[in-house]
Amino acid sequence: MAGLRIIPLGGLGEVGKNMTVYEYGDDMVVVDAGLAFPRDEQLGVDLVLPDFSFLSDNAERVRAVLLTHGHEDHVGGLPYLLRRVPIGHIWGTKLTLALVQSKLDEHGLLRAAELHEADPEGDPVDVGPFRLEWVRMAHSIPDTAAIVLETPGGRVVHTGDYKIDHTPVDGMRTDVGRLADIGNRGVDLLVGDSTNAERPGVTPSERVVGEAFRQLIPVRTGRIFVSSFASNVHRMQQAIDVAAEVDRKVAVIGRSMRKTLNISRNLGYIKIPDAMLLKPHELEEYPRGKTLVLCSGSQGEPLSALTRIAYNDHPATSVERGDTVIISAKPIPGNELRVHDTINGLARLGAEVLHEENAVVHASGHANAEELRTVLSLLRPRCVMPVHGEYRMQAAHARLAEDAGVDPRNIVIAENGSVVELTDDRIAIVDQVQSGVTFVDGLGVGDVRDVAIRDRQRLSEDGVVIIVATLAASNGGAVSPPELIVRGVGDAQPIIDELRAEADNTLRDCLAQNITEIKLLQEHIHDNVGQVLYDRTGRRPMILPVIVEV
């Protein structure tokens, strides 16, 4: 009989959109369903999803989606997956499910699947032939877990994202005792996080960031802004704790930040007294030295709270000389220039900006090399499959496994779409299934339920509109009216003229407001032209604003 098969559909050779299928006999489960954010050269794309074709072709065999934690690169693709593939059951820990529930609600998919709470302290559960256990792991979002999948074909530990934090903020340590216990039972395959495999030593504890807050915040006299990933609940809690000690009120700015805070607070993952919380418009009623603002935008995302503050364009708040901004995050590769632009904007407005290059205000959520060695020692797996990360990280993880005594023939560096088969005497790539990317465009336009899921089929239906605008670099003025390339939208000249006029007006409006940053201009043109097109035709072509400085 065929062995256990592991089929990664995302997250290998790349960062983001993690998704792995486990197949045993007639049954499949999917671990995680993430999304990625596009690279700059992927013009006109808002989100990147795994290709769901393989799951769609095997829909009746998929028993459940199992989630390791609530980060977007592990759960963000779920609504799109459920729309394409009917999967009735989703398993995850409490906070993960709460975040997923809110997401499904936004997409009108609350009834699409039954949500089952996984308990890392509870008994194993059976899903088809898979006996499942969740093991508590520390990471940059609470309630993270590894998943142990046991079948007659072998016992697999799928770590998800993790670090070994011996002093996590919530006291919920990576359960090394449990991992040792599973190691003693015998592990056939470790499917393990490779993100920081190239980094020597050990990742600092999340608590180190709290200690930095405790040194930095009390001595500041102006307003303090702390920006991090909205999901980094422990980071928020640590900033709130220090704010409480120095008697500062806290306001939360940014939709995703507020949403996560509310969900986490309702479930008891974050603690803040009502009296400490301000609404954004109440900020001005307090002295600047008595307020702290938690805000999104730590990646320099266009139109995010911190970016708008940096361009002095936020309706609720602003920075002044004497204020301090703590960017408590590391730029995701590709976002460096945007983050630098944000820092420069804030510095120009007079703020002191603390970020990972000049203060210890961030700690990674991923295990470094020594932690990976620890896990290899605890589990002593027969086979190892490095996942989560670019090829170089997988390769570094493979070297660590070899150092730990794993037979090199039992170490597999797979790619998305590889079918990896585990049998009693070997592990090997035995087949290849369709994999790749699906693009999502249109988040900027209207409600998220209307989002266009774009693949090759859909593109030919909805078409493309490319808008080329030319600016004078010396003074930021428009050189000539925008030009349009329209494909597959229908060639009705009146609509094209209207779109061109809309693009032209948007550009002029932006320039009149001194909005000259190319990313912002692109966003505004994209949204406004898309809205006109949707109003007139009910269609959502891909819209690519190309801005040329001459």
Next chain:
Amino acid sequence: MAGLRIIPLGGLGEVGKNMTVYEYGDDMVVVDAGLAFPRDEQLGVDLVLPDFSFLSDNAERVRAVLLTHGHEDHVGGLPYLLRRVPIGHIWGTKLTLALVQSKLDEHGLLRAAELHEADPEGDPVDVGPFRLEWVRMAHSIPDTAAIVLETPGGRVVHTGDYKIDHTPVDGMRTDVGRLADIGNRGVDLLVGDSTNAERPGVTPSERVVGEAFRQLIPVRTGRIFVSSFASNVHRMQQAIDVAAEVDRKVAVIGRSMRKTLNISRNLGYIKIPDAMLLKPHELEEYPRGKTLVLCSGSQGEPLSALTRIAYNDHPATSVERGDTVIISAKPIPGNELRVHDTINGLARLGAEVLHEENAVVHASGHANAEELRTVLSLLRPRCVMPVHGEYRMQAAHARLAEDAGVDPRNIVIAENGSVVELTDDRIAIVDQVQSGVTFVDGLGVGDVRDVAIRDRQRLSEDGVVIIVATLAASNGGAVSPPELIVRGVGDAQPIIDELRAEADNTLRDCLAQNITEIKLLQEHIHDNVGQVLYDRTGRRPMILPVIVEV
């Protein structure tokens, strides 16, 4: 009478294209004439230069260009400046002048200016009312110097780029004794490098990298590749020294790398016995474990040696399992993803890749905060003007100056185009001159002498060609023939058809050779379409290939 005026035209609020004008009475000198490389959103641009209008308007008053060192961001704009503004005299240290001479030769400008060697150990020289001294500084290229400009209007120290390296590879330390002496004479203004002002502590010595080479190279058995900036002569020397110790032959790959090596070797700045040097095609005659390759491409530049090796597309050499690649550089902000792509490509081919994230194979050439404090203590300047770097870095340098006891009213954070006036009792921004950027496009096309210097005036003459090509992300195939937007090139349909056909053929050729990386596709389309257009019309419009994955 008006005081001394300092007019930065580049390098403030940004990294790159450093250029500063000093004006006293009727005379001006220009310190450095650099260029910058474009950001990704500056489509179709190869190089970014300062706006030379102010100098052009004052051409008869400019006495000389004074150079601090030979890096592109300090000397790369020189040929373009000399074409626009006749300046008869250039001063610089020996290696700097040799690099400039080679550059001017390539542009056919050897007779455009007289080159004067500045001697850091020599007597002061007078250029108009400016009495000039060069002071030896350590940096990531030999023969770097600070410039002291003395006029009746005050004594200025212009540091250029530097670090305080007490153990530089060539023994040429930053001359702290001389700086102390100048400090004792009295410094009215420090115009100082701010690049690493946000980084605490002290930059490691360049020698640290040599120590890493000494640990890493002898234990490796395959071929070793070392990639760094071509101008980093000390880095090359240290790799060569270790290669000599372990009896490896050395080949140099990449045009800029070979050129710099030749110039440096002729002047004695780099030492390598003839018998150790291989031509690239001789590499295969030696066992892999007996060779070391120095190559350019440490920034992941498209079509550079290391990038082509990473895509297994280099005519002279390739990497294999067991080889080691040392990327001895830090990605310039904005280049991170390209460098990551290169690392992944090399790892996929089986190489172990050592880079600044997993080994100590790079040291910065710029002074960290404690070094800036040291220089402030040595010079005790009355006024400080932080230059070289983004706004946040200038702001950090200003804070260090204030900590050092400089009166905050005497610290000026200027912008490009600011006219800063220094008088006996104050320093202030008193005016603003035209500044900004000039784009250069067309390096990929033909000889560098034919390059198009592009500004708004030229654009309307030469026009724009935008080529939009659509690829299927799933399989990299072309979805439909490219479309063109042509402006100002003339609307002759036959030419447009020919350009479209050329773009289509180029795309198909690339895809047939499995070249699917967007940057590479853009380069090839840009070059080929540009060539056809030049052949037919003798013109060089800006060419923007836009590649859309759907």
